[in-house]
Amino acid sequence: MVNNQEAASVLQKVRQANPLVHNITNVVVTNFTANGLLALGASPVMAYAKEEVADMAKIAGALVLNIGTLHPEEVEAMLIAGKAANEAGVPVVFDPVGAGATPYRTETARNIAAAVKLSVIRGNAAEIANVIGETWKIKGVDAGEGSGDVVALAEKAAAQLQTVVAITGKDDVVTDGKTTYVIHNGHPLLTKVTGTGCLLTSVIGAFAAVEQDVLKAAAAALISYGVAAEIAAGEAGEQGLGSFQIAFLNALSRIGAEEIGRYGRIEQKG
Numbered sequence: 001m002v003n004n005q006e007a008a009s010v011l012q013k014v015r016q017a018n019p020l021v022h023n024i025t026n027v028v029v030t031n032f033t034a035n036g037l038l039a040l041g042a043s044p045v046m047a048y049a050k051e052e053v054a055d056m057a058k059i060a061g062a063l064v065l066n067i068g069t070l071h072p073e074e075v076e077a078m079l080i081a082g083k084a085a086n087e088a089g090v091p092v093v094f095d096p097v098g099a100g101a102t103p104y105r106t107e108t109a110r111n112i113a114a115a116v117k118l119s120v121i122r123g124n125a126a127e128i129a130n131v132i133g134e135t136w137k138i139k140g141v142d143a144g145e146g147s148g149d150v151v152a153l154a155e156k157a158a159a160q161l162q163t164v165v166a167i168t169g170k171d172d173v174v175t176d177g178k179t180t181y182v183i184h185n186g187h188p189l190l191t192k193v194t195g196t197g198c199l200l201t202s203v204i205g206a207f208a209a210v211e212q213d214v215l216k217a218a219a220a221a222l223i224s225y226g227v228a229a230e231i232a233a234g235e236a237g238e239q240g241l242g243s244f245q246i247a248f249l250n251a252l253s254r255i256g257a258e259e260i261g262r263y264g265r266i267e268q269k270g
């Protein structure tokens with residue numbers, strides 16, 4: 001059972017080790033992702049050229065692949081980097097941004113999941129459903145707020161993709177197919193700042209870089225991230241979204257065992 005104390009100790013390991021996180025991510029979230037990783041205590045690098053991605057991935061603590069603004073050359077680089085990371089034993093975390101929105105995204109997400117051994121895939125429910133060919137009903141604007149059993153979807157995806165699956169939304173579900181946790185942290189303001197899902201995927205990368213138990217790493221990242229958002233919302237939520245974004249970076253840089261112990265809400269499902 002992952003508890004708040006264990007989550008805080010993985011966060012502490014991130015701060016001590018400052019793991020290098022190699023991101024091949026989208027153009028919208030690049031700066032926010034780098035600053036978020038720095039705030040947390042990790043070392044971000046973005047490298048995209050197919051001539052260098054294998055070398056970078058091999059020396060990284062984790063590789064994060066994100067198809068938010070994908071194009072063919074970038075996808076080629078992701079496959080090269082993913083294979084190099086696999087050979088070097090570097091964990092690979094994948095964010096299938098927008099899977100289901102266009103056939104190219106869906107096919108690319110499936111190709112990456114098939115060609116690269118993933119440690120974690122993190123997305124909202126609609127994205128994960130589309131990667132495994134399930135239908136997911138989308139309500140309103142938040143694709144993560146569709147109707148269906150998120151725990152069952154996550155467990156099915158973990159079995160099919162043979163990886164830890166994190167499905168985020170109001171509550172976050174994370175599973176390796178055997179053990180499943182639901183994390184009741186976070187804040188709705190996260191959905192109003194672009195890139196919070198993408199940064200979270202990279203934060204999972206930072207945690208996976210320092211903790212070999214991938215399920216524990218992912219759960220610890222989800223708790224830490226959600227608690228930081230709650231603190232930020234309390235401090236700056238009423239001032240507006242710009243202030244919330246900055247307060248969130250501040251909270252990522254400050255949170256520790258005390259805050260996680262007080263606010264972390266993780267529940268084991270099975």
Ligand SMILES: Nc1ncnc2c1ncn2[C@@H]1O[C@H](COP(=O)(O)OP(=O)(O)OP(=O)(O)O)[C@@H](O)[C@H]1O
Nearest residue numbers: 124144168169170172186187188190195196197198
């Ligand atoms: N309604 C909500 N209440 C509280 N926290 C939420 C809510 N919706 C999402 N979150 C949190 O927001 C973070 C990002 O998750 P989300 O599911 O929105 O990712 P996403 O859909 O990939 O986002 P994006 O692609 O817009 O960056 C997670 O920490 C999640 O727990």
Ligand SMILES: Cc1ncsc1CCO
Nearest residue numbers: 026028068069097195198
């Ligand atoms: C807005 C947007 N468009 C493609 S990626 C992205 C950032 C959220 O993932």
Ligand SMILES: [Mg+2]
Nearest residue numbers: 097124197198
């Ligand atoms: Mg996303």
